[in-house]
Amino acid sequence: MIRFENVGLRYGMGPEILRDISLHIPERSFQFLSGPSGAGKTTLLRLLFMSLKPTRGLITIFGKDRSRISRGELPLLRRRIGVVFQDFRLLDHMTTYENVALPLRVRGREEANYRTDVTELLKWVGLGDRMHVLPPVLSGGEKQRAAIARALIEQPEILLADEPTGNVDPPLARRLLRLFIELNRLGTAVVIATHDLGLMEQVDARRMILAGGRLDVYD
Amino acid sequence: MTDIPVDHLQDEAAETTATVRRVQRKMAPIVPAQNIAGRALVLVIAIMTFLSCLTFGAVTLVRDTASVWENQISREATVQIKPVEGLDMEAALAQASQIAGEFPGVTGTKIVDRDATARLLEPWLGTGLNIDELPVPRLIVVTIDEANPPDFAAMRAAITPKLPSAALDDHRTWVDRLVAMAHTTVTIGFAVLALILSATVLTVVFATRGAMAGNGHIIEVLHFVGAEARFIAREFRWHFLVTGMKGAAAGGAAAIAVFIVFSWWSSRNMATPQADQATALFGNFAIGSTGYLGVGLMVLVIGALTAATSHATVVAYLSDIDIRQPEAG
Numbered sequence: 001m002i003r004f005e006n007v008g009l010r011y012g013m014g015p016e017i018l019r020d021i022s023l024h025i026p027e028r029s030f031q032f033l034s035g036p037s038g039a040g041k042t043t044l045l046r047l048l049f050m051s052l053k054p055t056r057g058l059i060t061i062f063g064k065d066r067s068r069i070s071r072g073e074l075p076l077l078r079r080r081i082g083v084v085f086q087d088f089r090l091l092d093h094m095t096t097y098e099n100v101a102l103p104l105r106v107r108g109r110e111e112a113n114y115r116t117d118v119t120e121l122l123k124w125v126g127l128g129d130r131m132h133v134l135p136p137v138l139s140g141g142e143k144q145r146a147a148i149a150r151a152l153i154e155q156p157e158i159l160l161a162d163e164p165t166g167n168v169d170p171p172l173a174r175r176l177l178r179l180f181i182e183l184n185r186l187g188t189a190v191v192i193a194t195h196d197l198g199l200m201e202q203v204d205a206r207r208m209i210l211a212g213g214r215l216d217v218y219d
Numbered sequence: 220m221t222d223i224p225v226d227h228l229q230d231e232a233a234e235t236t237a238t239v240r241r242v243q244r245k246m247a248p249i250v251p252a253q254n255i256a257g258r259a260l261v262l263v264i265a266i267m268t269f270l271s272c273l274t275f276g277a278v279t280l281v282r283d284t285a286s287v288w289e290n291q292i293s294r295e296a297t298v299q300i301k302p303v304e305g306l307d308m309e310a311a312l313a314q315a316s317q318i319a320g321e322f323p324g325v326t327g328t329k330i331v332d333r334d335a336t337a338r339l340l341e342p343w344l345g346t347g348l349n350i351d352e353l354p355v356p357r358l359i360v361v362t363i364d365e366a367n368p369p370d371f372a373a374m375r376a377a378i379t380p381k382l383p384s385a386a387l388d389d390h391r392t393w394v395d396r397l398v399a400m401a402h403t404t405v406t407i408g409f410a411v412l413a414l415i416l417s418a419t420v421l422t423v424v425f426a427t428r429g430a431m432a433g434n435g436h437i438i439e440v441l442h443f444v445g446a447e448a449r450f451i452a453r454e455f456r457w458h459f460l461v462t463g464m465k466g467a468a469a470g471g472a473a474a475i476a477v478f479i480v481f482s483w484w485s486s487r488n489m490a491t492p493q494a495d496q497a498t499a500l501f502g503n504f505a506i507g508s509t510g511y512l513g514v515g516l517m518v519l520v521i522g523a524l525t526a527a528t529s530h531a532t533v534v535a536y537l538s539d540i541d542i543r544q545p546e547a548g
């Protein structure tokens with residue numbers, strides 16, 4: 001589904017953060033992306049999400065050459081990808097419910113058609129009673145779950161999650177992980193960036209370790 | 220979220236639409252209104268519209284007056300005869316008066332006699348002077364039938380060969396000069412209007428760019444959840460259309476108020492000298508239907524201009540960040 005060939009990336013004139021990365025993320029696959037802080041996990045996810053262009057190498061996303069994807073095509077491709085940001089990126093002037101419903105709203109859906117879906121998902125991630133409050137009054141873990149719900153609401157073909165369990169206690173982390181596994185069973189490829197070893201040990205999945213700008217894959 | 224009662228299936232449809240409407244009304248706008256420096260912009264646009272409307276009103280006033288002047292024929296013309304060596308002034312006056320009087324469209328001629336001429340000159344030369352000793356030109360006043368004015372060129376052609384020192388003044392030069400001045404004023408007015416509109420466009424560009432930059436985090440999230448540029452632009456355009464229309468309407472209303480006060484003032488003070496002066500120059504201060512139509516037009520133009528400008532700015536800004544993205548954090 002997504003393929004990297006000898007991809008390198010540097011920010012501006014800085015050092016090369018990622019070097020000669022080659023990887024393949026198949027459909028319906030499940031993998032962890034790990035590595036020390038500052039290794040470039042977020043950067044790699046941004047490449048996957050097309051919010052960055054590689055400085056060299058070839059990226060193929062959904063069968064398309066990244067360098068040939070026009071600005072107009074980008075939104076439609078991004079709709080097939082769900083992202084959970086490390087810093088959540090919730091909109092503070094919208095309630096939890098509205099934040100989670102945002103991807104549906106920008107697709108022009110009628111609120112009547114998705115209301116129950118959003119409500120159910122919010123209940124599932126344990127935010128049933130926090131639906132109509134604004135993000136600034138949510139706890140870190142609650143924000144995290146709202147961000148996850150927003151990424152999942154459209155059942156994307158691939159889910160990219162940056163430290164999705166960084167702010168929650170172990171039982172909730174396990175529950176979220178189960179959610180990701182369930183999603184994977186329904187056909188979504190999942191990439192979880194984390195340095196939580198405990199989390200990785202709970203699932204027997206592919207591990208991609210970033211260190212020194214290079215990527216090692218352990219199947 | 221209100222749950223739909225399952226035991227009222229027949230009411231479900233109605234209930235759902237009711238709930239939906241309730242929720243939809245509650246849905247926060249994607250770009251919150253308070254994030255857009257609304258009030259200052261409304262004020263600026265109102266002021267710009269007000270100035271445009273006043274300029275437009277003044278331009279119509281001057282243009283209308285000029286066209287009245289242009290078509291107006293003076294009620295009188297004058298023949299002036301300068302004394303020259305060997306000219307019998309009285310005979311010349313009589314001859315010129317006779318020639319002029321024969322033209323169709325001339326209702327009468329009157330020679331300004333010595334005493335009257337002396338009186339005319341009194342303020343400059345003092346009393347008790349002998350007019351015969353001075354080379355003073357003499358005048359004939361030619362009264363004209365306004366409905367059927369004489370051919371001044373022919374009259375001039377008839378008089379000058381016989382009396383080379385005679386000059387016919389139909390007051391056209393004076394009126395032509397006024398009309399030329401009025402045209403210049405109109406041109407300046409339009410230039411001012413163009414400047415005001417450009418300033419408005421630039422203000423809106425800056426305000427829009429500011430609003431976009433201030434809402435960068437929202438735009439970013441919208442991009443990430445797969446919003447198309449069109450969708451994002453629409454969210455912003457709506458705000459600016461409202462802002463533009465509000466400002467333009469306020470400015471237009473203020474201008475109309477000023478027009479109304481002016482025409483009220485000029486009709487009330489019809490008899491006072493100031494008003495007479497103003498009336499002499501501009502007719503009365505009534506801004507005709509053109510003026511009011513112009514205000515309406517100006518409001519629409521500025522509202523549309525604001526919306527179009529902000530839309531173009533938003534689209535340019537969005538393609539800009541897409542290009543900048545590889546470097547940006």
Ligand SMILES: Nc1ncnc2c1ncn2[C@@H]1O[C@H](COP(=O)(O)OP(=O)(O)OP(=O)(O)O)[C@@H](O)[C@H]1O
Binds near residue numbers: 042086546
């Ligand atoms: N926008 C940027 N401009 C310049 N350098 C950047 C930018 N974003 C990240 N970097 C640098 O790239 C490197 C990798 O950053 P990145 O955020 O990908 O790390 P990470 O693996 O996600 O770390 P963490 O586990 O702490 O989230 C860091 O050295 C960081 O300073």
Ligand SMILES: [Mg+2]
Binds near residue numbers: 041042043086162
């Ligand atoms: Mg990171």
